[in-house]
């Protein structure tokens with residue numbers, strides 16, 4: 001038995017690290033082939049030795065690589081290493097072979113499309129407002145081809161290291177400037193070149209050529225997954241009201257974008273209040289912002305009934321697993337500030 005977050009990793013191509021293992025039957029030995037089940041209700045106690053009878057789901061078969069004793073003699077925080085090598089996972093996802101990770105950065109196709117739609121050009125000064133872990137930041141930086149730079153912000157200080165690490169891994173760290181900063185509070189008078197991320201510092205208006213806004217969202221498009229941390233109340237709050245948080249970030253993005261600059265807004269949720277409604281809010285409140293028809297159109301049209309006219313719905317891209325089982329749920333809009 002494994003926990004839900006480990007099972008999600010398995011569905012995405014991972015082997016099983018020992019800390020994610022909840023239970024192993026006593027008659028199983030190292031190198032035995034084992035059926036891997038996920039504990040869907042979080043009821044299986046760690047170290048359980050019988051066949052678990054609770055609600056479970058089979059995510060594939062693997063080969064046990066650590067003795068049962070070694071897995072359960074320590075708390076998970078003191079364990080490391082592979083517990084099971086997956087040999088027959090439910091889904092086959094390609095991994096990156098060791099030694100190639102500096103050349104390849106795995107992302108969903110929707111995420112790579114989002115960054116491509118920015119049409120980054122050499123010497124551009126780009127803002128990635130909600131950047132960690134930095135998937136889009138490193139893609140943007142690579143498109144700068146050694147010129148210009150991208151300022152990557154994340155509100156959470158501890159997440160900044162992940163952006164730095166990924167930028168180093170991909171060899172683009174000289175193009176990336178990272179700051180722990182709340183992107184809803186960026187008012188100031190600095191040019192991006194002079195910004196140091198000090199308390200009270202902010203940017204003047206109209207200073208970025210390109211802006212990526214990939215805000216926190218309900219994440220209802222993320223799949224495969226077995227778990228969500230959202231409770232019913234939180235889900236309801238997103239359904240019933242305009243998500244003020246994304247709108248505050250959007251207002252900053254509009255202020256900071258240069259005339260003729262491009263802003264790409266994306267989320268990994270299906271909730272129209274965080275997608276179409278945010279774009280509609282932007283178009284209604286800023287007459288100098290326009291929706292562009294993306295150069296590459298892979299998604300379906302936006303949903304009607306959330307503030308976008310039919311023409312605008314045809315310009316945004318909605319990726320919906322209900323219509324296409326090959327996709328995650330995602331939303332992308334490309335906007336321009338009219339010069």
Ligand SMILES: C[S@@+](CC[C@H](N)C(=O)[O-])C[C@H]1O[C@@H](n2cnc3c(N)ncnc32)[C@H](O)[C@@H]1O
Pocket residue numbers: 111129130131132133134135136137153154155156159181182183184214215216217
């Ligand atoms: C959807 S994730 C971004 C993923 C990232 N763009 C990528 O492609 O790797 C949203 C991020 O926004 C950050 N965040 C949340 N509120 C923020 C704020 N007010 N300012 C800046 N970052 C924020 C979260 O910490 C989280 O890392």
